[in-house]
Amino acid sequence: GKYLLYNRGKNTKAPWKLDETQPFEDYKKRFEPKLNKKSTQWAIKCGPQPNGAYIIGIDFDIYGQTQGKVVKHEQAESLFNDFEEECGSKGVWESGTEGNFGCCVDISEGEDLCNLLEEWKKPNGTHIQKFEINNVEFLIHTLHLLPPTKSKCKRSKKLRARQCLEENDQLPRKADEDLLDWIRMRYNDYMDTEIEKKSKEVTQQ
Numbered sequence: 480g481k482y483l484l485y486n487r488g489k490n491t492k493a494p495w496k497l498d499e500t501q502p503f504e505d506y507k508k509r510f511e512p513k514l515n516k517k518s519t520q521w522a523i524k525c526g527p528q529p530n531g532a533y534i535i536g537i538d539f540d541i542y543g544q545t546q547g548k549v550v551k552h553e554q555a556e557s558l559f560n561d562f563e564e565e566c567g568s569k570g571v572w573e574s575g576t577e578g579n580f581g582c583c584v585d586i587s588e589g590e591d592l593c594n595l596l597e598e599w600k601k602p603n604g605t606h607i608q609k610f611e612i613n614n615v616e617f618l619i620h621t622l623h624l625l626p627p628t629k630s631k632c633k634r635s636k637k638l639r640a641r642q643c644l645e646e647n648d649q650l651p652r653k654a655d656e657d658l659l660d661w662i663r664m665r666y667n668d669y670m671d672t673e674i675e676k677k678s679k680e681v682t683q684q
Contacts, residue, residue: 482532482651483524485622495522495622520629522622523583523651526597526606532585533593534651535662536623537562538616539580544633554613558665565661568644570652575630575639583623583651589659595666612669617662625650 487493525534539559543550559580563571571582586592596619599607606620624630626641654662 481529482534483526483528485522485524487520493520497524521625522628523625524621525618525623526620527593531587532651533587533597534623535584535586535596536616536618536621537582537584537662538574538618538623540576540614540616541580542576542578542633543614549634552614555615558613558615562661566658570643570648570650571645572626572641572643572648574641575624575628576633577635577639579633580644581623581641583625584654584658584662585651586654586659586662588654588656589663592659592663592666610666610669612665612672615665617665617669 483497485495485497487495523534523536525536527533539555539562541552541555541559543552562582570584571580573579574581597606599619601607608621609616609618611617624641626643629638629640631637632639652658
């Protein structure tokens with residue numbers, strides 16, 4: 480089936496283009512860039528897909544940068560460990576930054592979750608692009624970089640390719656009930672923090 484798959488050749492500064500001709504199966508039969516050597520920069524546009532799937536991306540940013548220095552986000556690492564324990568490592572890759580991880584998930588079995596995210600909009604009516612909790616990002620309507628796309632490692636400053644943790648892994652990962660529940664819980668955590676922030680703002684006024 481068709482997904483909103485984008486590529487930009489090997490030039491990381493080139494604009495992303497929707498790939499109308501290259502189906503997802505061609506992007507990854509064995510999940511290695513053998514089929515299209517000229518195009519090693521890949522991304523998927525999260526949200527509803529032409530084939531009826533609903534894709535979200537999860538980025539575990541365990542290592543980040545603050546004022547040019549590399550910092551480790553312990554809470555993000557704790558969430559990743561929890562994710563692996565509850566949901567396993569299927570569909571998970573190590574990011575361009577060593578020690579950071581990503582996962583591309585088809586949540587279409589969780590109709591309630593799809594509706595919740597699709598109807599979640601800003602006051603001006605535009606979709607929420609993503610939300611973040613403890614340096615873990617949930618991408619809803621934005622591009623998510625896929626393996627084997629390279630990006631600069633925040634720790635070594637060298638270009639590194641994203642690489643799946645499991646050999647011959649297939650993307651996107653189809654979410655089972657455990658994974659859907661894990662995402663629902665993170666959404667609820669995010670909403671709780673937002674409510675807490677707003678109540679503090681009201682108290683301070």
